[in-house]
Amino acid sequence: MGDLNVAVTREGVLRWLAVLAQVFAGNREQLTDLDRAIGDADHGINMERGFSAVQAELAANPPADIRAIFQSVAATLIRSVGGAAGPLYGTFFLRAAAACAGKTALGAADVVALFQAGIGGVQQRGKAEPGDKTMLDALLPALDAMRAAEQGGSDIAGILDRGAAAAEAGMLATIPMQARKGRASYLGERSIGHQDPGATSSCLLLQAAARTWRL
Amino acid sequence: MIGFVLVSHSAQLAEGLRELAEQAAHGSVAIAAAGGTGDPTNPIGTDAYRVLQAIEAVYSEDGVLVFMDLGSAVLSAETALELLAEDRRTRVRLCPAPLVEGTVAAVSQAAAGAGIDEILREAANALAAKAPQADATAEPPGAAEIVVAVPNRLGLHARPAAQLVRLARGYRARVTLENLTAHAGPADAGSISAVLGLGARQGHRLRIRAWGNDAGDALAALADFVASGCGEGDEAPPGAAAPSPAPAPPLAGRLTGIPASAGVAIGPLVRYRPSAVHLSARTVEDPEAERQRLLAAVAGARDETRGLDEWSLAHAGAGEAAIFGAQSLLLEDPPLISAVSHAILDGRVDAAFAWQQETRRLADRLAALDDPYLRARAADVTDLALRVLRRLTGVAGVLPELREPSILAAPDLAPAEVQDLDPARCLGLCLESGSPLAHSMIMARAKGIPAVVGLGPAISALADGTNVAIDGEQAAVWISPTAAEIEELEDRRERRVAALRQAAAERHRPAATRDGRRIRLVANISAVAEAAEAVERGAEGVGVLRTEFLFMGRANAPGEDEQLSAYRAIAASLAGRPLVVRTLDIGGDKGLPYIDFGAETNPFLGWRGIRVTLRRRDLFRTQLRAILRAGAGQQIRLLLPMITSLDELREAKSRVAEVEAELEAENLPCHRHMKIGVMIEAPAAAAVAEQLAREADFMSIGTNDLTQYVMAADRTNARVAALADPFQPAVLRTIRQVIGAARQAGTDVALCGELAADPVATPLLLGLGLEEFSVSVPLIPELKRAIAQWTLPEAEAIAGKAFGLDSCHAVRRLLSSHR
């Protein structure tokens, strides 16, 4: 795992988070518009606020290792996001941190383990199921695809490409779904026909990883 | 000092509620508000750290209760718990009560010195106070009261107690009873367990008190009722001599029940009383869902008990019925149900464990009373407890070991128990309750074990070793049969065995009508080993492989490899004969520990069959991968259960296509373009059969479920089971329509329910043009012979006549007259 050519280092993780801050700033309107249709028009604002707060915090108190970075991200997101995405993504990074304990660099299996732990956390926290029209509809297929790719011997870039593609397909698949969790579920059938904002932000999260961790 | 934390998206709301609650608290509890995000530009939202801080601020060893508004407030509160130190976490409870009402009710209770459990209970009920005619919850002073003596010779035993409870429940007033002589109570008069627990014997003085709306009327009525012996009069109650409620055992003679599985058997009786296994507590993720499971199981057991109740009323004296009546009251007993509910909600333990704990406690309490009649009620409680437990765990008891070939008598049997029976040792079954249409009896027929059900408690009153004979067709049980009776029954048995043997000898001749029309005769199987047996008995293939057996009785779903090897093994046993694999059909009455079905008030109209697999993509995908892979080079087709619309078929097809593409991408050999069929079980599927026939490669009519859904009658509910008869004109017309639609479209259609195997129905089905019958393995030879009896024109003529008839009885009569 020590080989820097095939592993994500502390710097790689920080780069991903920096890219995420840009991505959520750039997609703020899109995410907010999606949330306007079936929620309360704040998801883009929430995500931008959360990830820019993450940047500020990381700059002010640089954590020593990967686990500490994710712990700091989790705390910041929980504190600053406000909506349901706060505890959900917060839990994602909390569990990701635990999965990275003691690691100075992440190999292919570690990357998959990171996402597996994080996505498991989202599932446990939100108790949503596939088909409920939530971020899990992007995350779970992504996890499946990443696992399969890892088992098939892909490298990190290959794994993340598969994951990002599956997340995108999952995100699009939320359009015909009826929401059963979160605010959008209050809309019942009227939630059908709109893409889920949380699934969209999750897809962005994976796409950013796929772009950044192309080693 | 108990602490309270109020979580809201709005800081103002949380703060305002805190103010409101302080008024009720009189400074005796600590309350902290955790509203909003604390971010002035985006104030609305929740923040787990604010919740955490609030918890820390009011924390004490006495515990903390957290009340929340919607959605992310709950997520944030849970996250806060995760961030809290472990030793503190266990003392913090998230309260699902409505924020405003729940908080105020809970704070008031806490200020009055209530413990956490009581507070939670009151908070959960807080909305009730808004109901328009809520009764006063507090006991107003000056309640009316009367003292009466109990005249009943045996005291307030089950029957009078049950009557009393029914009467008390008819009033809105709150009524309590206190046994002044034995210093027991006061007890809620609406609770059978509480009333029995008073231990009231003849001559004991009872104080009856009543509050509320119609207190005066209630008091007068109840006092009268008790004084007059609770409707018992002077006659001795049943079983007065013995503490057991069972009737005196008949020493000889004949009992009649309901026919469930044909055949004759003679042998010594062995009684089976399932006893409870010891359960240990399991922590549950979602206690509310667990509580719903409890309520569903209790309701199911109650309906069953009521069915017995009615049966006893019709077949025995009212005395027997009152025993079951008292049992079914116990199942609605508010203190019992709420004790179990709280054990689940507060302890986060599973329903089975909580139920077993509480019912044991109740049984112990009754067993400790010094009245022999009341002590006997402990056995009733144990009996009932078990009935619910068996529903909750699906786990069967341990059957007695049959040392010699015997006839088994039991209250009822679970399918898993019948599954375990060895037909060589268990010659026949006699059940107190049960239904011929229950799954357990389907299995008895499949195993060729004769059975009579609905015999009532008399059967269990016989001593072990009593010689009995049963005739499943006549629904009769002879107790200590005479030599002449035995001879006649032996004779009948031999004729039957000979007929079966002849059929077995002809097994490898393909099925055909007398005039030579070939009929496909295939097997329904649900175990790997059954495939070989099916071939052995002359099946031309498997019409339905029920894959549930792979999924049941385990903690996790079977993986792809495990499924693959099972499907491959079956295909290998069939040696090239066609195999239809039905995808997982779970839900309805069958649950799995690793699928969360949530709370369903109506599981048969809920999440089952294809509805589950389309949403649990993970499970479906794994199963499809295994089936498609097993299909490489084999004649395998796929069958989808519980289809109600074309959309579901299309969605399932696209999942299959995805899996196929996936397997190809992985270079794994698989069956390409596998044929996909649909089960016709719901009236909706029958209604659109003509559309389904165009897009499905084949159809299979499942008459068991179809009958229940068409007739809107549950075959396990004794009171309506008779309606769920496949010979009902409504069901037959539905079947005719489906067969017609399939033939029109040129789509294969098979029939795979019980009806297919019933030789009485054979000419009718042949006459409708059915060309494929799928039946359980042991029935194949007999059905083959039944098919060979008819020519098509004969069958068509009979079917024509049957469709002119207007009741299932007339249809049955017509068909029997042609046998």
Ligand SMILES: Nc1ncnc2c1ncn2[C@@H]1O[C@H](COP(=O)(O)OP(=O)(O)O)[C@@H](O)[C@H]1O
């Ligand atoms: N229980 C849940 N499990 C998983 N995801 C959820 C859940 N509830 C909501 N979400 C996701 O959160 C997204 C909304 O996030 P956001 O707008 O930040 O929160 P809020 O709904 O509180 O305003 C939804 O689009 C959905 O994907």
Ligand SMILES: [Mg+2]
């Ligand atoms: Mg929102």
